[in-house]
Amino acid sequence: MIAEQLLQIKRTIQLYAPDPGKVKLIAVSKKQTIDKMQVCLDSGQTVFGENFLQEAQSKKELLQQGAEFHFIGRLQKNKIKRIPSLFSTLHTLTDYETAQLLNQHFAKSQQVLQVLLQVNLSQETSKAGLLDFSSLQYVTEQVLTLPNLKLIGLMTIGDPQATATSTQKLFAQLRSYQEQLAKQFAIEDQFIELSMGMSHDYILALQEGATFIRLGQSLFGSRK
Ligand SMILES: *Cc1c(COP(=O)(O)O)cnc(C)c1O
Numbered sequence: 001m002i003a004e005q006l007l008q009i010k011r012t013i014q015l016y017a018p019d020p021g022k023v024k025l026i027a028v029s030k031k032q033t034i035d036k037m038q039v040c041l042d043s044g045q046t047v048f049g050e051n052f053l054q055e056a057q058s059k060k061e062l063l064q065q066g067a068e069f070h071f072i073g074r075l076q077k078n079k080i081k082r083i084p085s086l087f088s089t090l091h092t093l094t095d096y097e098t099a100q101l102l103n104q105h106f107a108k109s110q111q112v113l114q115v116l117l118q119v120n121l122s123q124e125t126s127k128a129g130l131l132d133f134s135s136l137q138y139v140t141e142q143v144l145t146l147p148n149l150k151l152i153g154l155m156t157i158g159d160p161q162a163t164a165t166s167t168q169k170l171f172a173q174l175r176s177y178q179e180q181l182a183k184q185f186a187i188e189d190q191f192i193e194l195s196m197g198m199s200h201d202y203i204l205a206l207q208e209g210a211t212f213i214r215l216g217q218s219l220f221g222s223r224k
Contacts, residue, residue: 002036002219003039003043005218006025006043006044010025013025013206016206016207017207017209018207018209019209023212024211025045025213025215025219026048026195026212026215027045027047027048027049027216027219027220028049028050028051028072028216029050029216030073031224036221037059037067038064040219041063041064046067046068047067047070049069049070049071050069050071051071052073053083056069056086057086070087070091070212071083071087071092072155072214073092074092075092075098077097077098080101083102084108084111084113085109088114089115089116089152090113090114091116091118091155092128093116093118093143094128094130094139095139096139096142099139099142099149100146102115102148102149103148106149107148111148113148113149114149115150115151116151116152117136117139117140117153118130118155118156119136119154119155119174121170122159127157133177137181150190151190152190153178153191153192153211154177154181155194155195155196156170156171157196157198158171158196158197158198158205160200160201167201167204168207168208171205171208171209172208174196174208175194175208178191194208195211196210196212197213198215199215202215
């Protein structure tokens with residue numbers, strides 16, 4: 001079942017992405033079982049997205065080797081020190097203060113964390129994220145000064161209530177921001193990722209150039 005879903009998702013990527021070779025699937029495994037995750041891993045899907053530190057930690061201990069975890073949840077400042085041993089990439093950076101703390105902890109363990117800035121394009125108050133282009137420019141400039149963080153792109157969460165047209169616009173907007181920032185700061189070689197698209201809207205995201213799609217329920221089935 002999961003192996004079949006993986007194949008189906010790969011076909012969808014081939015069909016809709018302008019450059020399928022650039023697209024990476026993140027298997028969003030929050031509230032999913034270890035057994036299902038292990039099936040993924042055995043089928044060659046190695047990257048998992050988790051929203052909660054505690055959950056990620058216990059899963060990492062139970063899974064066989066070879067899994068890589070991306071953090072896609074809200075990060076509480078008092079838990080930042082636990083990120084280095086668990087995650088390679090964080091999709092939800094929204095402020096410089098958090099970036100500095102992350103940088104300190106990654107410097108201690110002599111590691112580099114890949115980060116994406118989260119943008120709240122739909123400006124829903126329930127969502128985290130930078131709200132406009134000028135704050136994006138500001139945080140980008142600051143994060144680029146931190147040696148143990150590597151800024152690789154932008155992330156957004158679509159609104160499940162929105163129409164296809166407005167979701168498509170939103171994803172196109174994120175891509176435009178990414179292109180502008182890459183140019184402005186001359187980081188075209190590293191600022192290449194667009195994390196957008198979940199189970200309900202990932203085809204639209206693929207069409208607009210997503211490079212990370214974050215799929216939970218369409219891959220694993222509904223959550224516990
Ligand atoms: C839970 C979650 C997903 C996956 O959602 P599905 O609808 O199950 O695909 C993707 N991104 C973020 C940030 C999430 O919290």
